[in-house]
Amino acid sequence: NAGVTQTPKFQVLKTGQSMTLQCAQDMNHEYMSWYRQDPGMGLRLIHYSVGAGITDQGEVPNGYNVSRSTTEDFPLRLLSAAPSQTSVYFCASSSGLGDTQYFGPGTRLTVL
Amino acid sequence: GESVGLHLPTLSVQEGDNSIINCAYSNSASDYFIWYKQESGKGPQFIIDIRSNMDKRQGQRVTVLLNKTVKHLSLQIAATQPGDSAVYFCAEIPWLSGGSYIPTFGRGTSLIVHP
Numbered sequence: 319n320a321g322v323t324q325t326p327k328f329q330v331l332k333t334g335q336s337m338t339l340q341c342a343q344d345m346n347h348e349y350m351s352w353y354r355q356d357p358g359m360g361l362r363l364i365h366y367s368v369g370a371g372i373t374d375q376g377e378v379p380n381g382y383n384v385s386r387s388t389t390e391d392f393p394l395r396l397l398s399a400a401p402s403q404t405s406v407y408f409c410a411s412s413s414g415l416g417d418t419q420y421f422g423p424g425t426r427l428t429v430l
Numbered sequence: 431g432e433s434v435g436l437h438l439p440t441l442s443v444q445e446g447d448n449s450i451i452n453c454a455y456s457n458s459a460s461d462y463f464i465w466y467k468q469e470s471g472k473g474p475q476f477i478i479d480i481r482s483n484m485d486k487r488q489g490q491r492v493t494v495l496l497n498k499t500v501k502h503l504s505l506q507i508a509a510t511q512p513g514d515s516a517v518y519f520c521a522e523i524p525w526l527s528g529g530s531y532i533p534t535f536g537r538g539t540s541l542i543v544h545p
Contacts, residue, residue, distance in 0.1 A: 363532050419476075424472070
């Protein structure tokens with residue numbers, strides 16, 4: 319199993335640009351989530367999904383959209399990037415709510 | 431280096447010593463707790479977990495202790511090795527029958543092991 323994979327590893331955007339961070343898992347996990355990690359802070363939940371076709375907001379959802387058309391994939395979209403979205407983004411999956419989450423390697427995003 | 435390590439509490443130990451990393455949690459309704467290890471430039475990696483109906487759980491070289499009275503969690507690493515150098519943080523997961531599901535993660539502690 320590859321586990322949780324994320325692409326790209328690094329990305330630089332200009333303010334106002336849009337992009338999609340990709341996340342995929344091959345463990346047949348129902349639950350997937352997106353976090354951002356900022357220096358000196360704990361992970362913060364952006365959006366999560368409990369299964370294909372179902373998504374919900376986390377702690378810091380503004381400026382981000384998600385969709386879950388398949389069990390395997392859970393892309394995160396930035397519609398109009400802002401410098402405040404400069405962060406490291408992690409995707410995670412688990413077999414169910416409240417179960418151990420497995421994290422991807424992260425995407426480092428810089429918005430100029 | 432990994433910017434997430436800046437401004438974090440730091441624990442420096444000698445190789446072979448035992449390490450104790452602490453975490454205070456806030457939600458008395460939290461039912462499930464996890465310790466993660468994060469090496470520089472990598473995603474968090476599961477180490478050990480514990481449910482609220484337990485006060486101690488042991489793994490390979492690691493032990494988690496849970497004190498619900500004072501809402502405190504600790505991670506003990508025995509015979510610490512240079513490969514244990516990383517940021518360690520805890521996560522608390524609320525009891526699912528109440529409220530929305532938003533886990534809370536600690537800021538973490540940077541463990542530095544000197545050979």
